[in-house]
Amino acid sequence: MAKHIDAEKRRQAIYGWLLLSPAAVLLTTFAFYPTMATLWSSLFSRGTRRRPTEWVGGENYADLFADPTFWLVVKNNLLYAGITIPVSIFIALSMALWANSKLPAKGFLRTAYFTPTVLPMIAAANLWLFFYTPGLGVLDQIGGLFGLPTVNWLGQPETALWAIIIVTIWKEAGFFMIFYLAALQTIPADLKEAADIEGASRWTYTRRIVLPLLMPTTLFIAVNALINSVKLIDHLFILTKGGPNDASKLILYYIYEMAFAFFDAPHAAAMTMMVLLVLGIVAAFQFTVLDRRTHYQ
Amino acid sequence: MNDFLRRFETLGAFALAIIWISPLVFAVWAAFHTTSDAVNFNLGAAWTLDNFRTAWAGAPWFRYFINTFLLVTIVLIGQFFVTTLAGFAFAKVQFPGKDVVFILVLMQLFILPEVLIVENYAMVSRLGLFDTILGVGMPYMASAFGIFLMRQAFKGVPIELHEAARVEGCSWLGILWRVYVPLARPTYLAYALVSVSTHWNNFLWPLIVTNSPDTRPLTVGLSIFGAPENGVDISIISAATIMSVAPLLLAFLIFQRQFVQAFLRAGIK
Amino acid sequence: MSIFKKTGLALAAAAMMAAPAWAQTKLTMYYPIAVGGALTEVVDGIVADFEKANPDIDVEAIYSGNYDDTRVRALSALASGEPAQLAVMFSIDAYDLIEQDLIVPFDSVPGVEADWLNSFYPALTANGKVEGQTWGIPFQRSTIVAYYNKDMFKAAGLDPESPPKSWDELVSMGKKLTKEGTSGLMIPSTGYPYWMFQALAIQNGKELMSNDGKTTYFDDPAVVDTLKFWKSLSAEHGIMPTGTVEWGTLRQAFLEGQTAMMWHSTGNLTAVKKNASFNFGVAELPGKERLGSPTGGGNFYIFKKTSDEEKAAALKLITYMTDPEQAAKWSIATGYMGVSPAAYETEALKAYTKDFPPALVARNQLQNAVAEFSTFETARVREGLNNAIQAALTDTKSPEDALAEAQAKAVRLLRDYQ
Numbered sequence: 001m002a003k004h005i006d007a008e009k010r011r012q013a014i015y016g017w018l019l020l021s022p023a024a025v026l027l028t029t030f031a032f033y034p035t036m037a038t039l040w041s042s043l044f045s046r047g048t049r050r051r052p053t054e055w056v057g058g059e060n061y062a063d064l065f066a067d068p069t070f071w072l073v074v075k076n077n078l079l080y081a082g083i084t085i086p087v088s089i090f091i092a093l094s095m096a097l098w099a100n101s102k103l104p105a106k107g108f109l110r111t112a113y114f115t116p117t118v119l120p121m122i123a124a125a126n127l128w129l130f131f132y133t134p135g136l137g138v139l140d141q142i143g144g145l146f147g148l149p150t151v152n153w154l155g156q157p158e159t160a161l162w163a164i165i166i167v168t169i170w171k172e173a174g175f176f177m178i179f180y181l182a183a184l185q186t187i188p189a190d191l192k193e194a195a196d197i198e199g200a201s202r203w204t205y206t207r208r209i210v211l212p213l214l215m216p217t218t219l220f221i222a223v224n225a226l227i228n229s230v231k232l233i234d235h236l237f238i239l240t241k242g243g244p245n246d247a248s249k250l251i252l253y254y255i256y257e258m259a260f261a262f263f264d265a266p267h268a269a270a271m272t273m274m275v276l277l278v279l280g281i282v283a284a285f286q287f288t289v290l291d292r293r294t295h296y297q
Numbered sequence: 298m299n300d301f302l303r304r305f306e307t308l309g310a311f312a313l314a315i316i317w318i319s320p321l322v323f324a325v326w327a328a329f330h331t332t333s334d335a336v337n338f339n340l341g342a343a344w345t346l347d348n349f350r351t352a353w354a355g356a357p358w359f360r361y362f363i364n365t366f367l368l369v370t371i372v373l374i375g376q377f378f379v380t381t382l383a384g385f386a387f388a389k390v391q392f393p394g395k396d397v398v399f400i401l402v403l404m405q406l407f408i409l410p411e412v413l414i415v416e417n418y419a420m421v422s423r424l425g426l427f428d429t430i431l432g433v434g435m436p437y438m439a440s441a442f443g444i445f446l447m448r449q450a451f452k453g454v455p456i457e458l459h460e461a462a463r464v465e466g467c468s469w470l471g472i473l474w475r476v477y478v479p480l481a482r483p484t485y486l487a488y489a490l491v492s493v494s495t496h497w498n499n500f501l502w503p504l505i506v507t508n509s510p511d512t513r514p515l516t517v518g519l520s521i522f523g524a525p526e527n528g529v530d531i532s533i534i535s536a537a538t539i540m541s542v543a544p545l546l547l548a549f550l551i552f553q554r555q556f557v558q559a560f561l562r563a564g565i566k
Numbered sequence: 567m568s569i570f571k572k573t574g575l576a577l578a579a580a581a582m583m584a585a586p587a588w589a590q591t592k593l594t595m596y597y598p599i600a601v602g603g604a605l606t607e608v609v610d611g612i613v614a615d616f617e618k619a620n621p622d623i624d625v626e627a628i629y630s631g632n633y634d635d636t637r638v639r640a641l642s643a644l645a646s647g648e649p650a651q652l653a654v655m656f657s658i659d660a661y662d663l664i665e666q667d668l669i670v671p672f673d674s675v676p677g678v679e680a681d682w683l684n685s686f687y688p689a690l691t692a693n694g695k696v697e698g699q700t701w702g703i704p705f706q707r708s709t710i711v712a713y714y715n716k717d718m719f720k721a722a723g724l725d726p727e728s729p730p731k732s733w734d735e736l737v738s739m740g741k742k743l744t745k746e747g748t749s750g751l752m753i754p755s756t757g758y759p760y761w762m763f764q765a766l767a768i769q770n771g772k773e774l775m776s777n778d779g780k781t782t783y784f785d786d787p788a789v790v791d792t793l794k795f796w797k798s799l800s801a802e803h804g805i806m807p808t809g810t811v812e813w814g815t816l817r818q819a820f821l822e823g824q825t826a827m828m829w830h831s832t833g834n835l836t837a838v839k840k841n842a843s844f845n846f847g848v849a850e851l852p853g854k855e856r857l858g859s860p861t862g863g864g865n866f867y868i869f870k871k872t873s874d875e876e877k878a879a880a881l882k883l884i885t886y887m888t889d890p891e892q893a894a895k896w897s898i899a900t901g902y903m904g905v906s907p908a909a910y911e912t913e914a915l916k917a918y919t920k921d922f923p924p925a926l927v928a929r930n931q932l933q934n935a936v937a938e939f940s941t942f943e944t945a946r947v948r949e950g951l952n953n954a955i956q957a958a959l960t961d962t963k964s965p966e967d968a969l970a971e972a973q974a975k976a977v978r979l980l981r982d983y984q
Contacts, residue, residue, distance in 0.1 A: 009391070015469055016392030023383035023402070026439035031408045032401075034416035041416075048665055051982060091313075098310040105311075111553060112314035115321060118549045119542050120498035122516045126523055126538045127320035130327065130531050133815055134807065135824050136336040138323055155756065155810035157962050170317065178557065231411040234500040237520060243756060244810050244956035252411060252501075259415045260505065260638045262946050263666070268415050275412050283407040287400075336822065355606075422646030508643050509628050521631045530818065 035276060042269035060270040069246055069254070070271070076161055077251045081229035084168045089221055091173040093214070096180030097206065110181075114174040121171060125238035128167050129154075132239070157247035160240050164248050167235050172228055176221045183217040184210070223286055230275060251275060328535040335532050348536035352522075355533070357510050358540060361518040367430050368503075368514050369496045375438035376492055377485065383439075384447025385473050389459070405441040411501055418505050428508040437496065443488055450484035451477050490556055497545050515541045591879040592624045596643070597654040598636035598864060599629060608899045616886045623879045633659075633864065634945075644668065644869060651872045652880045654864040657693040658940035658948075660701050661779045665942060669867045671699035675877050682885070686906050692937035694865050696779075702865030703884055704905040706896070708831045709859040709928045709935050710765050712852070713838060716845035718743055718826040729827075729849040733769070733795065736852045740805035743826035750805030752825040753796065757813025759955040760948050762829060764860045764939045767792045771855030774951075779941040780983050784951060784973035785966075793958050793965040800959070809960055831862060832928035835901025839922070848924035850931045857934040863902065894918075903928050943979040950975040 042060055047053035064070045099110040116124060131138045132153040140150050153163045187210065195205040233253045236242055242249030242257070251271065259268035327335035328349065334342035352358075386392070387399055410417060417436050418427075426432030454477055462472045478485075500516040507513045513521075519541050523534045549556060595613075599605045606629045613627045630639040633656040640653040655663070663669045672678050683691070683700050694702025716726035722742045730736040740750030753762050764774050772788035775781065783789055799806040812819075820828045821841050829851065838846065851859050866884045868877060886892060890908040894915035897904045904910050910919070910929060919925045941947045954972035957963040963971070 012390050013392040016386045016390040016395065019382040019386035019390065020398065022379045023439045023444060024398075026379060026435070027402065027405055027441075029420060030410065030417055030436040030439070031405045031413070034413045034420060035408055037416045037419070038413065048982075094309075095313070098306070098313075101306075103307055103310055107553075109310055109314050110557070111550070112318045114557075115318055115546070115549075118494055118498075118545050119321070120500065120516045120519070122498075122500050122520050123538045123542050124320070126519070126534055127324045130323065130535070131320060133531075133812070134809075135819060136531070136815070136822065138319075141338060150807065152807065152809035155812065156960050157957075170320075174317070181557070227407070227409065231409050231501075234516075237500075237504075238523065241756075243953075244960055245953045245962055247962075255412070256414065256501070256505075260642070261634055262943075263641065263662075265415055272412055272415065276408060279407040279409070279412070280404075283404060287403070332818070333822070336818075418642070418646075425647075427646035428643070428648055505642070508630070508639050508648060509626075521629070521635070 038269045038272050038276070041266055042273050044266055046264055046266050056266075060266045061274075064267060064270055064274075069249075072246050073249050073251050073254045076247070076249060077229070079161065080165060080168070080250060081226060083165050084172070084229055085222060085225040088169045088173045088176060088225055089218060091169065092176035092221065093180055093218075095173060095177040096184055097210075099177065100181060100184045110177075113177055116171050116173075117175040117178075119171075121232065121234035122238060124167060124171055125235035128163075128170075128235070129239060132163055154240050154248075155244055157245055160244060160248040164235060164239060164250075167239070168228070168232055172225065172232070176225070179217055179221055180214060183214050187213055223282065226282060227279070230279065324535040324538055327532050328539045330532060332530055332532040335535070348532045349540065352533050352537040352540065355537070356518055356522045358515075358518070358537075360510055361513055361515045361541070362544075364430060364512055365497060365514040365516075368434055369493045371430060372434040372437050372496050373489055373492050375434060376440055376443050376488075379439050380443035380447045380488075381473070381478065383444045385451055385477060387444065387448040388451035389477075402441050402444055405439075406445075410436045414502060414505055417502075421506055427506055428512050430512055432506050433503045433512070433514070434496070436502070440492075443492070446484055446488055447481065450481035454480050486555075494545060494549075590622055590624045591875055592626070592649070593651045593876065593879055593883060594626045594628065594643075594649045595652050595654070595883070596628050596630050596636050596640040596650060598631060598633045598656075605900060608896065612887055612892060612896070613883075616883055619886070620879075620882060623882065625883060640869075641666075641668070644871065650869055651876045652866060652868050652884065654705050654866055657690075657702055657704070657707070657861070657863060657865040658938050658944055659867075660694055660696055660865070661940060661942045662944055663867060664696055664701060668870055669701055670870050670872075670877075671701050672703060672868070673699045675868065675881055676874065677878060677881055685908065686888070687903075687932055689861055689932045689935040689937070690903070690905055693861065693940055702867055703888060705864055705866050705884075705888060706833065706900070706902045707861060707863040707865075707905055708833045708902055709861055709931050710762065710829050710851060711832045711835075711859075711927050711931065712827055712829055712849045713820060713834075714827040714847050714849065715820070715823065715825075716847050718748070718823070718844075719847075722826075726845070726847065729847060730852045732852050733854045737799070737803050737805065740799070740827070741803060744805045748823060749807055749825040751799060751827045751829075752806055752811045752816055752819065753799070753829045754813040754816045755810040755956060755959050758862075759810075760939055760951045761860060761862055763792065763796065763951070763955050765829070765851055765858065766796055768858035768860065768936055769851065769853045769856060770795070773936065774939050775941050779944075780980055782941060782947065782951075782973060782976040782980070784954065784969045784976065790965050790969055793955065793969060796955075797958055797965060801961075810956055833863065833900055833902045835924065835928075836899060837901070839901075839924075848927045850927055850934070853934075857931075859931055859935055860938040861932075861935050862938050897925070901925070901928075903932070941976070941980065942983045946979055947976045950979075 043055060043057055044053050045051070045056045045059070095109075095113045099106055099113065103109065119127075130136070134140055134150050134152040134155065137153075139153065143149075143151065151159065153159045191209055192205065195209060200208070230252060233250050236248065236250065236253050240248045242253050252275070255268050255271050255275070258264050258271065329344045329346070330339070330342050331345060331347070383402070387395065421427055421432040421435070424432070426435065458476050458480075459472060462476050467475060498516060499514075500520065503514050504517050504520070507517055510518070519537060522537055597609060609627055609629070613625050617623065617625055628639070630636045636653065637655050637659055640650055640655065643650040672683060686704050690704035690707050691700060691702075694700055694704070712729060714729050719726040719729075724739055724742060730739050736751065742750075744750040755762065767774055767789050770788050770792045772783065772786055772792070774783055774789065800808045816828055816830060817834055817838060819825055821838070821843070823844070835848065850857065866888070868880050868884075872880065887896075888905055890904070890906060890912050891914070893904045893906060893909035894912040896902060897909065897915060898918050904915055909915055939948065939951075950972040954963075954968035957968040958965040962968075
């Protein structure tokens with residue numbers, strides 16, 4: 001009998017690994033091995049005709065820390081994350097509450113909110129370019145009606161990053177709304193009835209019952225928004241290319257530029273490692289501190 | 298008071314909705330008018346299809362559409378295959394090392410393919426897949442998100458069904474195919490929607506690994522077509538933009554209810 | 567799809583072995599476009615004509631965006647083993663392409679004669695001449711010219727036939743031309759700000775870099791003064807909008823009458839001609855210490871990993887695309903310069919320039935033209951300069967500080983090459 005169970009266990013183990021093998025091969029090829037390779041290549045210098053590649057240890061990292069552009073880009077990205085995450089969550093929550101309420105034309109509202117999500121970021125950037133173009137753009141034309149002067153939204157360091165931030169919020173709020181809508185539908189209707197009987201106002205009900213119940217969703221969305229603040233850079237290619245004077249450059253764009261425009265793979269690798277480190281910390285936080293049962297069980 | 302608040306909220310909700318669709322509405326309007334009329338807001342100006350004609354003639358859009366279509370199809374098939382097997386293993390098979398591997402898979406949620414562009418580019422080149430549609434799709438096939446979704450869906454299948462199929466003599470794969478996959482259909486649908494819209498819209502990675510019109514997806518084609526160096530012509534670029542988003546947008550508008558319901562039902566929360 | 571493409575290739579290869587008489591040399595060429603108009607069609611047309619004349623050569627011409635994109639695409643292809651035998655890339659990429667050991671000098675390509683290399687305007691081959699050899703053949707080449715709106719000149723009481731010749735005139739006329747909703751002048755400061763800046767610096771009597779590509783002079787007082795002048799156009803004289811001016815939308819702005827004058831690549835000439843609803847003129851840039859403009863644009867390069875057979879075919883293609891007849895056709899279609907004096911002797915271009923004299927401005931300006939800004943590590947050195955210009959124009963930094971920073975960065979990047 002014990003033998004039979006052993007055999008069954010072994011069989012299951014073999015099945016398990018066989019079933020996993022395609023995923024394991026692909027994940028190794030495109031996630032784990034490249035991570036190691038990135039670490040490795042960040043420790044070597046770039047080879048040119050005059051100077052072959054050599055081991056330099058942490059020098060590439062030291063170069064970055066001494067590079068003012070790197071710090072500017074880090075600062076930009078922190079601001080980008082610091083604004084887009086809370087604002088898009090707040091807007092997404094408002095949208096979900098509205099789209100789930102008794103307002104007229106709910107369907108229209110939901111469609112309008114969600115539409116940006118279906119558009120490619122590149123296309124979205126094209127649409128926004130015509131809002132921002134000085135003189136000809138929609139914003140300036142509207143401003144002109146009120147006698148406001150022409151503003152070069154994308155061409156000034158003070159406004160360029162904000163213009164980028166607005167597009168990001170516009171793009172992702174509708175997507176996050178969906179998650180809130182899903183969560184709202186799981187709230188039992190009798191809670192609302194009970195609140196009504198107690199005579200609680202709608203605002204009290206929302207604040208005391210709905211928001212706490214949505215907390216896990218909010219955390220989940222926050223993590224997603226954080227990831228987006230690293231990877232959502234497509235619109236930079238159209239709108240500003242990181243300019244003017246690096247004022248709207250984000251870290252992934254800088255990595256791209258370093259690797260593919262300046263052909264300086266080692267420094268790109270060093271930057272990649274730092275981003276991965278930050279993402280790793282976020283992951284650890286997500287898995288340990290946040291209640292993992294909520295989403296991952 | 299309450300009434301006032303209510304009206305105020307309604308106003309806010311609609312204002313937000315109008316702001317949210319206005320870029321698209323403006324682009325549609327600009328696409329059907331001459332550039333001069335568009336930038337000068339001649340509301341009464343004549344409508345025209347010229348921009349679409351010019352835009353269509355300016356790049357091999359049909360090829361781009363085919364490329365994008367092939368790309369999302371290849372990615373989706375690959376993802377279904379890989380995530381179904383892996384999700385099943387994590388949900389229903391007992392084997393040593395499972396927990397550790399699962400954590401590794403979840404780690405991939407944070408090792409974004411976007412961040413690893415440099416090494417992934419080297420890898421795709423090494424495999425001889427540079428400038429191929431398969432090369433664009435491959436890094437996304439083992440999606441941790443998908444594996445996790447499938448695992449959730451399969452976990453919810455009652456063990457009795459599994460046992461019943463086994464008694465009938467089904468193999469493991471047979472059980473997976475006949476019992477689990479059909480029951481997880483809502484999950485597949487939701488995942489497909491997310492996957493298709495993600496990869497239809499993906500840009501940075503395809504930009505790096507495609508090199509010719511034969512492989513370029515729409516997004517990359519659009520960015521090259523609309524490169525500001527070409528001297529941006531608002532109406533023509535609007536037309537190109539509208540053209541390239543139209544299929545997905547129409548599909549979304551038509552199947553909107555199913556789209557949202559799929560999300561809700563699959564319990565992505 | 568490339569897989570199918572490759573299968574197709576294999577079949578073609580098999581067919582070739584079976585019937586050597588049909589042997590074809592296949593070339594892949596990457597090329598950029600950085601100015602307005604449907605120029606891909608023009609290039610495709612020239613290539614098709616070439617293939618008709620040379621049935622043994624099959625050319626795949628791949629349009630790949632602007633100059634930077636094209637360099638990225640071509641080098642990515644090389645790095646991953648995809649075929650690429652030649653490309654049109656920035657004339658100023660020469661140093662870096664040589665340093666990365668990617669291109670061959672034309673002197674070493676069999677069948678190249680000194681006469682042919684010398685048949686082009688010397689100002690246009692300057693950027694491609696490094697270490698005594700010619701690495702690039704001029705193709706889509708330009709200088710900066712001043713486009714101006716004659717109707718506005720008239721309305722402002724200026725003579726539409728005498729555009730500004732000096733900086734002082736530029737400012738005084740600019741002031742007269744500036745109206746509510748119309749700027750007097752726009753010089754683009756995104757895209758290629760260093761290019762416009764180099765023009766101003768030359769006019770102010772100072773070059774930005776040494777001839778060997780190892781030293782930059784960003785913090786020279788004359789260069790700093792140049793940037794101060796550019797900034798004063800908006801800050802002091804009010805004839806240009808504050809902040810940066812978009813390279814990409816500038817042509818549109820000029821056509822919409824938002825500015826009376828613009829500085830732009832001559833490569834925009836045909837597009838402006840087609841779309842202008844007013845009388846416009848084209849003039850050489852004004853000067854201060856001297857007249858001058860950098861050349862600009864793209865050269866042909868041949869990559870190192872190329873068989874002799876492919877080199878011969880590539881040379882044939884390049885010779886074809888730059889011969890006087892084709893150069894004339896290309897110049898008429900775009901506004902780019904005919905790359906050799908012989909091109910301006912062709913019937914086609916003679917007739918065209920007689921009808922439309924502005925097409926000669928860029929060529930006439932060649933006598934005052936200098937090589938475009940180019941150094942080792944050119945992309946990053948240039949980026950530093952671009953940032954300094956934008957920082958000064960947007961008031962983030964003073965011109966002195968901005969240029970001192972760019973110079974420090976350039977020194978750091980060029981340290982290894984001294």
